[in-house]
């Protein structure tokens with residue numbers, strides 16, 4: 001996709017600025033106080049950590065943010081130095097969010113939608129689950145759309161090995177809760193599930209692989225009144241909420257969309273449309289900024305609650321402490 005402006009990327013929300021990706025969901029992990037000491041969210045108590053404690057923590061972080069405009073802040077793993085990292089992990093932060101995506105055709109949104117969506121989601125969730133955000137793994141295992149212009153697909157063997165090494169590195173660096181915020185389905189989800197479980201077992205860390213569009217399909221039905229699809233109304237809306245400039249409405253026609261076949265009915269390579277509807281007659285893209293915003297916010301809410309709940313249950317059970 002040729003972008004018609006200099007900066008297609010949305011500014012990161014975490015550098016002491018209000019708004020940005022995920023807007024109000026973004027709060028910093030680290031900020032300098034006037035006395036020179038770092039202010040952090042309280043450390044989860046492990047065995048006794050509860051959802052309530054985590055919510056209190058989020059509120060406290062919000063208060064700190066409100067009180068210190070312009071402070072140096074970030075939750076980006078790639079933007080802190082080794083001394084800051086050493087102070088934070090695992091003493092104050094035990095959770096990392098790893099966005100995973102791919103590059104593939106997506107109707108009238110950007111080929112990197114599956115990278116942008118989980119990255120924005122992770123950034124919005126990070127302060128609320130007291131996590132750092134790891135740099136995304138952008139290339140993935142694409143599937144039947146890999147022939148379309150600009151598509152890439154990594155061989156499964158290479159992808160497995162690479163993802164395993166990234167997760168292992170996160171474990172070795174002291175993170176206890178490794179949360180994969182996956183942005184691409186197809187063959188990738190099953191690979192991530194297997195690799196994450198294997199790394200968890202080998203390195204005695206907890207892993208969770210999430211697929212936001214699937215886990216939040218009820219929100220799709222609620223907001224749009226119908227089911228969605230790959231690059232369908234729901235996914236297009238998610239990108240529209242993050243950066244409306246990436247949505248090329250003028251190029252859209254319903255002809256770009258096709259429902260996926262019933263199991264066993266037919267199979268084509270490449271799939272003969274880049275918008276793949278989950279159900280016939282549903283998910284055609286309509287452009288509604290208010291619905292897009294509501295959808296993004298609701299997905300962030302539900303995904304945040306999932307991560308909080310799973311971590312709380314791990315902590316309560318004191319499993320792999």
Ligand SMILES: [Zn+2]
Pocket residue numbers: 106113114183184230231235
């Ligand atoms: Zn996608």
